[in-house]
Amino acid sequence: MLNLQxxxxxxxxxNEYVAEGSVCIDATAGNGYDxxxxxxxxxxxxxxxxxxxxQKALDNTAARLLKLGLSDRAEIIRDSHCNMHKYTPEASVDCIVFNFGYLPDGDHSVCTHADTSVAAINTALSLLKKGGLLSLCVYSGGDTGFEEKTAILNFVKGLSQKQYTVLRIDYYNKSNNPPMPVMIIKL
Ligand SMILES: C[S@@+](CC[C@H](N)C(=O)[O-])C[C@H]1O[C@@H](n2cnc3c(N)ncnc32)[C@H](O)[C@@H]1O
Structure with missing residues (x-):
């Protein structure tokens, strides 16, 4: 069932933007689901x-891929997503995924931050091919606070409508600072 959490x-x-042969980046590997x-x-x-x-996130991701027989398809890199551009050329990636925040069941103090997240989104946009997708899971409230969400939303709102389509999705009837999916398509 599609619950659309x-x-x-x-x-x-x-699923609509990635196909056989695509090049993708998971900018926040965490437990490796994405x-x-x-x-x-x-x-x-x-x-x-x-x-x-x-390292815990990289180990969890590697273990998940091994279990699923998918290890050959991924390169797992211990580095900040701010340095993504050191590993792949501009306009070479079909889809880039960020799931901000901290590792579930991990150390909450090791988490994404407003300034580096915005810088990494900007870098990610330069790495996307035309027609590519940037998918963002944005959180707020609790440990996360509101600074990162506010900074990300301000940044993506300023992107040129000629170059990008930016979709912000609200869980409109949900209480307690629901997460916010943001999808950016490079035109
Ligand atoms: C919510 S988790 C990601 C969940 C993951 N996508 C999954 O499918 O399980 C967020 C992750 O971002 C990582 N992270 C925080 N700052 C980072 C940075 N500057 N560069 C790359 N990863 C970072 C954290 O270590 C944490 O594992």
Whole structure:
């Protein structure tokens, strides 16, 4: 059943933009769910780069891919997503996925931050091919606060409508600062 909770909703979009042979980036590998999903879509001829700054996340991602027989399709990289451009040329990527915040069941103090997240989104846009998708899962409230969400929304609102379509999706009837999917298509 499609419940369209944030991850499933983002995967619904990603599924439309990623095909056999695609090149993708998971900018926040975490427990590897998004990396595994991208690997399942790109097939044997595609490739996924998965970034995270903490070893536990990289280990969890590697273990998930191994279990699913998808290890050959991904390169798992311990580096900040701010450095994505060091690993792939401009305009070479079909889909880039960010799921901000902290590792579930991990150290909440190791998390994404407003300034680096905005810088990494800007870098990601330069790496996307025309027609490519940038998928963002944005959180607020609780440990996360509101600074990152506000900074991301301000940044994406300023993107040229000639160059990008920016969709912001509201869980309109949900209380307690629901997560916000943001989809950006490079025109
Ligand atoms: C919500 S989790 C990601 C969930 C993941 N996509 C999944 O499918 O399980 C957020 C992750 O972002 C990572 N992170 C925080 N700052 C980062 C940075 N500057 N570069 C790359 N990863 C970062 C954290 O270590 C954490 O594992």
């Amino acid at each position: 944030i991850t499933q909703l983002c995967h619904h979009f990603i 990396t595994a999903f991208l690997c399942s879509l790109v097939g044997d001829s595609g490739h996924v780069l998965a970034f995270d700054i903490q």
